[in-house]
Amino acid sequence: MNKSSSDPKQRFKYYGTPGKDFARFDVNSDLPEEVQPTPRYEAHLGLQVFPTLPLIPPLNWGLFSGLAKRFGFRSMAGPNLQTWMPANLSRLHRDKFSDEYFVERRLNGFNPGKLNRVKDQEWQYAVNYQTGRYKAEPGGLLPEYSEARFVLEGSTLKVHSIKYSLKNQTIICFPTDAQKWEDAKYYFRSAEYVFQEIQSHLGRTHMNMNQYAMAFYRNVINSPIRELLFSHFEGLLSIDKKGAALIIGDTGFIPEASALDAKSVEGVLADEIATLTYHWSPEKQTLPDPIDNNYFDRAAVAMWELLKTYVAKFFDDNQRKIKNYWSEIEGMSEDLVTHSILKQELGTLAIKDEKDLQQLCVYVIYHCTFFHSWVNNKQYEDGGDIEYTAIGLWDKDDPNYDPKKVQERHDAQVKLMWSLANVHYNPALEFAPLPLKKLLWEYRDRIEPGIPLGLIMMSINI
Template sequence: MVLAAFRRLLASLGLAAREAEPDLLDPEELTRWYTSLTPEERMAVSRELAPRVRRPQAVRDPATLPAVAVGRLVFEQDGPQGPLPLHHLKIELWDRDPGSPDDYLGEGFTDSEGRFEIRYDPADAGMGDLPDLELRFFEPQHTFRKDGRVVESWRRIGSERGPDDHGGLFYDFGTLRLPYWEYDPAAPLARLLVTEEGTPPTAYAPGRSMAMLKAVAPIELVKRQHLLRVRLGHAPSLAEVQADYPESTTMRLERQSPGSTRSDAYFGERLLNGMFSTILDRDPEVSGDPHAFRLYFPWNAYEQDGIHCLPDVDVRLRLVEGRLMPMRIILGLREMGAKAAHSPVTRQTFTPSDGAQWEAAKRMARVSATLDTELGNHLGQCHLNVEQYAIAAHRNLRRNPLRWLLMPHLREVVLINHSASSFLVGPHGYITRASALTERGVETRLQHLLGSYDWRGFAPAAPVCEGHRYGHAAQLFWRLLGEHIDAFFAEHGSAVEAHWLEVRRLSDELVAHSVPAFVCRYLRARIAGKDAPWFVRSERMNLDEKAADPAPKAISPVTQTDVPQPGELEALKQLCRYVIYFATFRHAWANNLQWEDAGEVLYSCLGLRWGKEGILVGEDDAEVAPAPDRATEMLWISWMLSKTNYGFIVANEESDVHPRLAELLRSHAANFAAWGLDIGTVSSRINI
């Protein structure tokens, strides 16, 4: 009986009807129960109940069905040539029946131009009922079984109502605009459009919310108490602020061995292996010396607030008995209060023989490296860089099996970036308030950074010494990613080529929405088109190509044809490797070490203030250090970032990552551990 089936279905959904006779349910009660369900539960009821309501029918050839619905799906926003087709999207046609289960009529997919045609039998709407037409749109989802086989499913993303009581055999829905993974036309970078009252077209995995609550709950009250005391005019001291948080790594090391974290050796070790880990160029002034290195942070190129001091920082280092030691720090200092980009600077050089001023210069260099890490290695190269690939992939990959490879690593980055748009940057963001950079300075820096990132030719730089644990771990992770991607293409390469149109459109959108390539005046003069063996090129874009005038786009195309040309399949594999690397390993290294390297306010922070005695003063000068409200926010953020973790590659909680990658990494866990990385802590995507 239909009603008994309905009862069983309610029970399977966890919705128990009141006790009644086994097969009795009056129409009013049936209507009441059905209308109380969510849209997803109604769809489940309709799908399960429809075959039991109708008489069994023989499988029918859709071409023989008497009625047809047609139309075209396009994105909400047009491209330069007009409407952009929403290709290969699944569409179902339904008969709406308010108060009772809807009737499924048929389904189809949009073609390459977004057009669809769904044939159906109006009689499927029920005896004496003319169909009330409705289109429902679905995007593909997947999980992997333990043997690597894919299980596909569908997620409803929208609907469009057609006519009521449609008695004809043909209906044209016309051109329908679907607001689906749209680019923000007002953003200078490739960002997802999320309206003020809207929500992103995706959601966090349920376990991530629990991980966030578990990490933040113990320190949330601490931060609130500090901020309340500041507002009431009884601000805590920096020592009080620090003591109220868990003991940081540097404070623990100082307790065990005073002075150890302020030593030259520790300074160099953290530049090699801490969250600051970045590219180390050879020192161009010591030509041919394989042991001399340089780090340079050009902050004078950006507008500053005049309150904080953020000079250009030029650090010269040398490998001494396997340890990276700072030998010289050159600071390009503005006048106090100077705000304009490219303000006049006075250069001062400091060496270990300068005593207290050397220690102050190292502190300034640590602050500079921290800010560069947060804006560059973390927010820029991982979060915002990966977002542009995520938007293009979600807009274009549906039939191509490339979706199975990439989507697990792109699924949540737009969500966390949407939060960061106001939380970290913008007029009231923490970076804007806590560092010397103004909102405009932050925006310009991020545009310059995104203008220097390209997938083509990228490979992690070689380790500079045996103790360069980050460099060794990066090399191994990159190699294993290559093996994983090669195996995937060996299995699915022919299907990837068969659906190359989606790759073409992904590539076109990546290029179209990337910023112009940025090559500063120094690099144009010293590197582009020249032999510069001291300059590490493997992690940088091709300066000879990108320094052209007018500037090309930062991201290089994979293809410009609908059929792969020689070498383009390898180019696509390189793009995949690049994206997964930054969404996983590179982000994990910069993010997970936040508390280790940014868990003590006096050791490192995002900005030091001009004090009465200038800027090169001791750590005990509270006028130079961050204010208590900035300090507690910094410690809260550092703890939250490094302690909120969910969605690991090895754990594969959502079963969306191919198990081969987890096994590859697990088989080399001991190697990673020797270099200081617990491979089980590397997330499969950026969600914090």
């Protein structure tokens, strides 16, 4: 083996310019052998997604491709699509357009942790999205600003009003405003969907973890930290390399299906990554008031606590060897700092001591397991029903409106959301180290019903 092929810094090359482009594996380079998808992963992926093969980058599908063609899945499209695809949570709900369900999804849906406490207003909580900073395509209906407000009555959260700006007109709607109120909720859900995909899903999990994986693969070889983190990075660089063409870019799903253009999608993504640091914990986002059905906060804090216990015990058991190979951690730290686009006022991604390293490990495992499982697996619950929410809305009165293209975009949304939400490869309860499995079971009552314990995956592999 020549030096270049054995040197991890030659095999794991960064994309773009350090400190300017968000840190990730160079999609133009070949994926190193140790991060290639396993045959078991490809078989598992094929079993789950063969109905949606046209949306998935080419793999060696074999039998699955033939079955898909035989049963007509390749031609699934049009107004019957939603009845052909498996039902999602909103379709099964007795009143998916109710205000109660609207509140519940803001607490426990696919874009959690967005509620902010508000002072000196009639309402106590709000979620807002400022999409006006980014460019929408001609004919796209995307509010420049959208804010849902909520009032706390005892331990119950209720929706108060929605304020949004569309076509330079600011509108405030209340639950008593009949159809205008339903329109306001629909616009809000669409804006939320765009930001879920770019910020929470792609940004905070896939691309955020990519920067830690790159620094890890390039430097950590002999340190016990390799044993601790390696399984949690499985599949990440591979799926991100595929996703660069599938999800973002000029022909990616989000620019194609949403009203945002490709440049704006990457702008939202970079802006989000610039705010993310491993010096974070769920306590910083939890709601200060007890709310009966706030399952996400309870689950997030529980997961963080058990991971702190798990990581601390690992460090105690491996402390001497971690110190012996601290130079590898210094190399990882240097790569993180050099390639980070973190805002200066938020500090640095440097790993200064063992306390920092423990915090980083908890942060990485939390996002690769619990948080990604939550925001990925719940996508179909909301995004699998166009009536309930669409990532792209289009003005029928605009000369650019094309009903056929809109239908194709809606088809792509439903099929892709089903695919992403249904690949459950390497569940933690089966493949995690025994100490982590035991802790997950111990904390089960606090993690559920926010997310079933069996749906927490070991890594970001889809």
